[in-house]
Amino acid sequence: MKTDHSFIAERAAAQHCEELLRSGPEAVDLLPALSRAGERFARALAPGLADLIGGDAPSVTALAPCELRENNLAQELGALAANSLLAPAAPGVTLLASIEGSAVLRLVDRAYGGKGEPGGPVPLSFPLSAQLLIERLETVVAAALGEALGEGPLRALKRNPRIEELAPFPAGAPLVLLPIEIMEGARAPWKLRLALPLAALPKVLGASQGAAAKRQSGPADPAAAPFADVPxxxxxxxxxxxxxLAAVSRLEPGAVLPVxxxxxxxxxxxxxxxxxxxxxxxxxxxxxxxxxxxx
Structure with a gap:
């Protein structure tokens, strides 16, 4: 049996360009895109909070996102917070929205006629009077997040004031945290925090950019941003x-031009x-x- 052969290529091998061979962006490279999504969320959240708490729309500011580990999340959020687990359009991704417990208690106090000033130590659990407010806050946050990500309101999965019992993410998983600061006039500011796995950023922001591209595929709406504000x-x-020219050369103060x-x-x-x-x-x-x- 003769085993040595001369092989001849049937056709030229494919030569892919660098753009096709290049891998997608790393999750950490998407932090600037997350900051922009946070700014959109802040703009969408302000009017929703105004309808909920009454009065003028608060000043809502998206702060710089940061990275942390899941085992440090409880320390960041505190012992008591209004924690809600939300599901965006990206499959297999969950997102945590957490509002400071002291802020929720201040809002409840104002709803019942109080001044909403910081009181004593934060209790171990929310009173029953806070449950309805937390549900409404969750609805407002889910709607604003959906608008920021280019989809409908996010679906609420479950909520728990103690993050250890909610256990939203795998133990020790790297996360990204997006703080949102809310300022109501001269009152002390309070924070809402958004958290999700760092590895989920491409899915969440990819779905957002895909939805935005889909919306922009049709004719531009002159009554919508950013076109509406162009002077x-x-x-x-x-x-x-x-x-x-002869008449122009004879013009002088007091001359009358019939028009x-x-x-x-x-x-x-x-x-x-x-x-x-x-x-x-x-x-x-x-x-x-x-x-x-x-x-």
Whole structure:
């Protein structure tokens, strides 16, 4: 039996570009993206808290995320906190939302007519009067998180005031913690903390970016951010007339130029006419009633 052969390649081997061979970003590299998601969450959370606690919207600020281990989580959150385990769209991922126990007690005190000032030592458990408030806080946080991640409200799985009994993450797992500071006027600030496994960041932020790309695939909505706040100077041309150079050279103070205001006053942006209207008055001010929109 002859075992030596001359092998000939049937076709050229595939040569993949560097972009296809490059692995995805490391979880720690996504911390800046988590900070941006935290800023979106803070903006979405403020009006929800205003509806819940009454009064003006509080100042909500997303602080810098940090890394920690699961065995240090209980020390970070304290002995008593409103802990809720939430499920985002990313499969197999859970996220912890935790509100300081002292802050919950202050909000309950205000709900019952108190001043909401810090009292004595934090008890070992929440009173029954705090349960309804915690549920409503959980709903507001889940809705704001869903908006920040580009999906519907997150699904609440379970809650427990003692993080040791909730056991949301594997023992010793590396986590990322995103603190959110809430300031209500001159009152002492309080914190809401979001925590999730560091390894889950690509899934959570990937789902967020995918949902955002899906939303942006259609025509842009001019009434939505960031387009809605872009200033566009609108020019109404009441008179557009041609004057001979000889007449211009004879102009002097007191000279009178007869003009006729157009019946259909053009409205333009950057030189492009977008509409026409007629001159009138409203609330003792000159106004234009639109009669035509130029498509």
């Amino acid at each position: 566009l100077p609108l020019v109404a041309t009441l008179v557009d007339m041609k004057v001979p 006729a205001v157009a019946r259909a006053v053009p409205l333009s942006i950057a030189g492009a006419v977008i509409a026409r209207g007629t001159i009138g008055a409203q609330d003792d001010c000159v106004a234009i009633r639109l009669s035509q929109i130029v498509v």
